[in-house]
Amino acid sequence: MSEEITITIDDQNIKARRGEKLLWVALDNDIYIPHLCAIKEEGRPNASCRLCFVEIEGLERPVTACTRKVEEGMVVNTRSPRIDRLVKTGFDLLLSDHNLNCRQCPANRNCALQVIAKKRKLKLKRDRFKPVDRKFALDDSPAEFAFDRSRCVLCGQCVWADRVEAEVGAIGFTKRGINRVVTTFNDLPLADSICTECKLCVEACPVGALYYKEDKKA
Numbered sequence: 124m125s126e127e128i129t130i131t132i133d134d135q136n137i138k139a140r141r142g143e144k145l146l147w148v149a150l151d152n153d154i155y156i157p158h159l160c161a162i163k164e165e166g167r168p169n170a171s172c173r174l175c176f177v178e179i180e181g182l183e184r185p186v187t188a189c190t191r192k193v194e195e196g197m198v199v200n201t202r203s204p205r206i207d208r209l210v211k212t213g214f215d216l217l218l219s220d221h222n223l224n225c226r227q228c229p230a231n232r233n234c235a236l237q238v239i240a241k242k243r244k245l246k247l248k249r250d251r252f253k254p255v256d257r258k259f260a261l262d263d264s265p266a267e268f269a270f271d272r273s274r275c276v277l278c279g280q281c282v283w284a285d286r287v288e289a290e291v292g293a294i295g296f297t298k299r300g301i302n303r304v305v306t307t308f309n310d311l312p313l314a315d316s317i318c319t320e321c322k323l324c325v326e327a328c329p330v331g332a333l334y335y336k337e338d339k340k341a
């Protein structure tokens with residue numbers, strides 16, 4: 124078992140295990156850091172959402188808490204004007220490519236974006252970046268669930284669930300940059316792919332992109 128160390132987060136002394144990721148140490152101690160893409164079990168986080176920035180004393184630049192391992196004596200601040208600006212920018216960029224019709228979203232009131240907005244007092248509307256104009260066909264081919272890419276935040280939680288938990292590999296990321304999407308091989312409807320409809324991806328989705336049809340709002 125790894126050595127116990129003490130770190131400080133937002134003026135609180137906290138015991139942790141050397142080598143643990145800072146994000147999980149903070150969350151386990153009820154200190155909130157926004158996050159979408161981190162997966163605790165994953166050895167190498169993909170660090171794509173860019174929401175979990177913190178400052179560490181002695182480091183010039185903010186770092187992502189999901190990639191940083193804790194060290195003895197580390198002093199961490201989760202809030203500062205610089206951190207708040209970075210988180211707001213990351214959040215606003217996410218919203219620029221997100222269907223913001225929350226009332227009709229199956230995840231309304233149970234959505235990670237709404238949690239981040241509430242905790243960090245951010246608005247769930249576009250006020251900064253031009254909306255990305257992408258049209259996606261809804262994939263409602265599975266019997267019990269559907270995939271609405273207009274609500275996908277590309278966090279990768281579904282891909283992880285499909286590959287590592289279900290060991291199927293039906294979905295993955297394709298394309299780069301602004302065109303990046305989660306899709307099946309050859310962009311087939313899920314029902315025509317190797318998807319087994321185990322629904323672990325639906326359970327993993329933190330927003331309303333993968334949802335149970337019975338939860339769909341009229």
Ligand code: FES
Pocket residue numbers: 157158159160161169170171172173174175187188189190
């Ligand atoms: Fe760290 Fe997404 S949780 S970059």
